[in-house]
Amino acid sequence: MTARILRIELRRTAALGIAMLMLVTGAALLLSATPSFAGRWMQLAVMARSMLMVLLPLALAGGAWMGQRDARYRVNELLASTVRPRWQRVIPTASALAISVVTAYLLIFLIAAGWVVPTSGYFPSATILVTAVGVPALIAAGWLGMAAGRAVPRVITAPILAVLGFALVGLAPELASSPAMDTDLAYFRPEPAAVLLIPTFTGLDDFQTIATSVSLLQALWLASLAATGLLLLGASRRRAIAYAVLPAVLGVTVALPLLPVGGARGAAVVDPVAIELVCDSDGPQVCVTRAHTALLPAVVGPARQALAMMAAKLPNAPVRAVETRQVSFWARLDPHAVPARHSPDTFVFDTPSFDHVGHADLSGDYFLPSLLQAAWQQECGERPIRGEVYRARMVAAAWLTGRPPTPPGWAPDEVAQMQSTYQAFVSLPEAEQRRRMAAARESALACRDDELVTILPTDQQ
Template sequence: MTGRILRIELRRSAALGTALLILVTGAALLLSSTQFFAGRWMQLAVMARSLLMVLLPLALAGGAWMGRRDARHRVNELFASTVRPRWQRVAPTAGALAVSVVTAYLLVFLIAAGWVVPTSNYFPNATIIVVAVGVPALIAAGWLGMAAGRAVPRVITAPVLAVVGFVLVGLVPELAMAPDTGAEIAQFRPEPAAVLLVPAITGLDDFQTIATKVSLLQALWLGSLAATGLLLLGAVRRRAIAFAVLPAVLGLAVALPLLPIGGARGAAVVDPVAIELVCDNDGPQVCVTRAHAALLPDVVGPARQALGMMAAKLPNAPVRAVETQQVTYWARLDPDPAPARHSADTVVFDTPTIDRLGHADLSDDYFLPSLLEAAWQQECGEQSVRGDVYRARMVAAAWLTGRPPAPQPGWAPEEMALQESAYQALVSLPEAEQRRRMAAAREGVLACRDDELVAILPKGQP
């Protein structure tokens, strides 16, 4: 009998409409942003979690709309007069909503996976756990919404819950990340551990994952919250209502002390397999990280072209090109102030732009110049790059190509004139002197002495 009621609820109740709304909204948001996860399973999982900022309010509102159904049809007194306990009557409806919202959430993930499967060569096991946390989150939101709709059976309850849910899930964590008064832009106070009670997580880079401990604690908290929602939905007496709050209180008491501070940055850990190198050895070695293995065929050609230009003009030129394995500064709670320096035979390049299909987007012809500029860079710790150092890098890269620096989008004409004059001053020197100066500049860069690179600029140039 219960199964039959459940099937009827799935076909005829507002659960189906709520699921369709979640499916359409989630799919539209993900498919409009495929460049942020194409070819990367963990980034897709994180994007699915970030979608909860929108999907949880929808589940709350959908649950509230279903919760007011008995009052809307004026059958509360009729059902209260029956022998069956209330929880037996609400269980199929609650089950239908849970099945609907979870199915819609998983379908959104599977649809978006079509942009990952063709190019991804690495599937982190943590992907399943990260995505799975969204399941109890949506069930909890739906059941709490049903309980609220039953308690306050008004038309306005659903939209108000949607707004409140968006504020709690989307805006409160962002406010917790606000910088301290007077602090630099990049310096944020660590968010309290309570921020991780909200399951929506953003801000991880391609080499990170969410710690399994954090995901399990979040699932525990959200499961206890779902239990509270279901008990509130079936409660009739005040004592039952008070008892219904107990699972959420216990879940909070267990999870909160064990969650790390720092929000997403505190929950993130480096995935050691994602930063492993995958190399092409059919010529000068070119390597990318395993997380970006699909980019290797795209970058091999430009990377070897850059290595050939360096070998033609520089003594002891680099013989291999390797993608950086450093986790981005903003994604780390305690960044390493002194990252490891790379050897003189290696040029380290940043991850190229990834297009909507998971391949390297080299259409703007920016990648080769960036590789040549990388020959004049070294890991020297967290420090800002002076304007003259950046200008000298561009002039040095242009010297390798034998052509003046290309115009940069957004640069003022006088800035490009400085680049042009510096390049012309350099190439006007005898070739032997050019090579001597550039060899000295590269030795200085590798030893983190940028002043020797700046010395290639004309005297008096700002």
């Protein structure tokens, strides 16, 4: 009988309409951000969690609309006069809403996965758990909305809950952190651990994941909140309503002391598998991180071309190319966050535009010059780099090609200045050019990037 009632609820109530609204809205928003997760499963999981900023208010408002059904059709007194307990009557409706919102959420993820599968070479197992935390979150929102709709059966209840839900989920984490200044760099004040009770995430890079303990604690808290919502929905006496809040209180009591401070930054850890190197050794060795394994075939050709150009002109030229494994400043406390510096026989490079890893164009005019500039780079941890250093790297890369620098997108006056510097540099004796380039590379490998400007002639510095 219960299964039959559930099928009727799924077909004839607003549950299906709520799911369709969530599916269309969530898929449109997620697919509009396709470049930010193309080719990367963890980035997709994080984006799906960030979509909860919109999906949770919709589930909350949809639940409120369904919770008003009995009052809307004026059958409250009729149903209250039956001998069946109230919880037996609300379980099928609550289950229909839960199935609908969860199905919509999972379909959004599966639709977006179509942009990940063709270009992904690494599947972090944590992707499943990170994504799954959204399931109890949506169920909790739906059931709490139903309880609110039953308690306050007014037309404005649903839209008010939607606005309040968005304010809580979307704005609370932003308000919890305010910009602060340190003596060396700007950062955000660490957010309190309570921010992690809200299951949205943003800001992870390709080499980070969410700690398993954080995901499990969030799931525990959200499951207890869902239990409270269901108990409130089925409660008919004041004592039952008071007892209904106990699961949420117990959940937050257990989870909150164990959650790290710092919000998403505190929950993020470096994925040691993602930063492992995958190499092609059929010739000069070229390596990329496992997170970007799919890029290796496209990177090999330009990287070996860059190695050949360096060997032709640069003293003690590198013979190996490795993708940098730099991760965000907030992961520095992790022992994997800042790998050991590479030896002089290796140059480290960045993959072009992490936002477009799945569809990166490695054959254009940008990638090869960036590889050549990497001869004067080292993994030194994240820190500000002066504009003069960037310009000096471009001049150095142009010296390897034997052509004046023409960086696309730069202002004409800046390009003219770099070309003037290049012409002044190549007018020096060839031995002096090589000496300066070797000294500049030695300084860069020691993480003294500012000394790179020594490649300029004395009268240009």
